[in-house]
Amino acid sequence: MSHEGHEEEENMAAWLVSINTLKIQPFKLPPLGPHDARIRIKAVGICGSDVHYFKKMRNAHYVMKEPMVMGHECAGIIEEVGSEVKNVVPGDLVAIEPGISCSHCDLCKQGRYNLCPNMKFFASPPVHGSLANQIVHPANLCFKLPDNVSLEEGAMCEPLSVGVHACRRANIGPETNVLIMGAGPIGLVTMLSARAFGAPRIIIVDVDEHRLSVAESLGADETVKVSAKIEEVSEEVVEIQKAMRSRVDVSFDCAGFDKTMTTALSATRAGGKVCLVGMAQAQMTVPLTPAAAREVDVIGIFRYKNTWPLCLEFLRSGKIDVKPLITHRFRFSQKEVEEAFETSARGGNTIKVMFNL
Incomplete structure (x- = not known):
């Protein structure tokens, strides 16, 4: 398709219109600003938050009030760039960071832009997502893929970023033995990240046999x-500490239940750290006093910041391989979009569901 032809071709997107109801409908793009890029989307992954909206029209305190375009784990090909754009050119394959921060509040100025109160994040109401033929997005949030990194792997930079940000926050290195509670997609990317950051020993805990076998293979x-x-x-806790054969320096709770957090706090050594990544429960009741008395630091994370270049470097160098996490693939048709979301919601042996557009 030539560039001249794009005007006639209608841009379509997957809209969540009501509970369990997705429709592929036209999606009108905003005009291209001087710092923007128009991107033809090629790969989109489904995340747990997408499934929450699909099933409940809400996720934590975000509530959908009107139809919304889904998707935020994405990669594509640059079709057109604004007059001021220097970092990418048409034809470049890019991984896309999905959140646009305001860049002038205190948190943005301190470099903690992931905490920006005015963040516009794909598929977080009322902001539309990226499960569409094309989108318009700031070019500085488009990161050129290395030659040996595929578009699917580019889309995987989004979930991988959560693991990388968690490892940075918890200061993982060659001297930290790591415990991970939960072997879902985020537990697994946290494990891959911790290894890439140099963690010498990683123990992973789950209730599900299949997920644990995947964790072992990874x-x-x-x-x-x-x-x-x-x-x-x-x-x-005794069993976990025995499996570690040494002390647990840092624990990541990638599930977020009273039970998982209680286990993490109890299993971590005095002076260690517990990083809460998962958010299964909006509120938790945990034995904080005994952990605080052992000077266990509790840290939280929210999404990520400045992670895409490092994620792409880990993928390029082979330090991290995300390909085995992609278990299901679908095309961009009404039938397959519905099927993909149902597959992701069912769980079971599903890890990452990926659209190829």
Whole structure:
């Protein structure tokens, strides 16, 4: 298709119109600003938050009031750039960072732009997402893919960024033994990131046998199967510490339940750190006092900042391989969009569902 032809071709997107109802409908793009790029989207992954909107029209405190275009894990090809754009040219393959911060509030000025109160983030109401033929986005949030990194891997930079940001916040290095609670997509990218940051030993914990076998195949040193029962925390902590064969320096709770956080706080050594990544429960009740008395630092994370260049370098160098995480692939048709979201919502052996547009 020639560039001249794009005017006649209608841009289509996958809209969530009501609970469990997705429709491929026209999506009108804003005009191209001087610092923008128009991108033909080629790969989009489905995230847990997308599924929440699909099933409930809400996610945490974000509530959908009107139809919204889905999707925020994405990569594509630059079609057109604004007059001031220097970092990319038409034809470039790019991974896209989905959040636009205001860049002038205190948090943005301090470089903590992920905490910007005025963030416009793909597919967080009322902002439309990127599961569309084309989108317009600031060019400085488009990162050129290295030659040996595919568009699908480019889309995987978004979930991978969460793991990278968590590892930076928790200061992971060659001297930190890591415990990860939860072997879902985010637990797995956190594990891959911790390894790339040099963690010598990583133990991963889950209730699901299949997820643990995936974690093992991706390089976990050992896995521990646990129950969902809070009463069993103390014996499970003993088992986890035995599996570590050393002390647990940093724990990542990539699930976010009372039970997982309680386990992480108890299993981590005095003077260690617990990083809360998952958000299964809006509020938690955990034994903070005994952990604080052992000077265990509790840190939280929200999304990521300045992670795309490092993610792309990890993928380029082969330090991280995200390809095995992609378990299901779908095309961009009404039938397949519905099927893809149902597949992702069902869970089971699904890790990452990917659209190829």
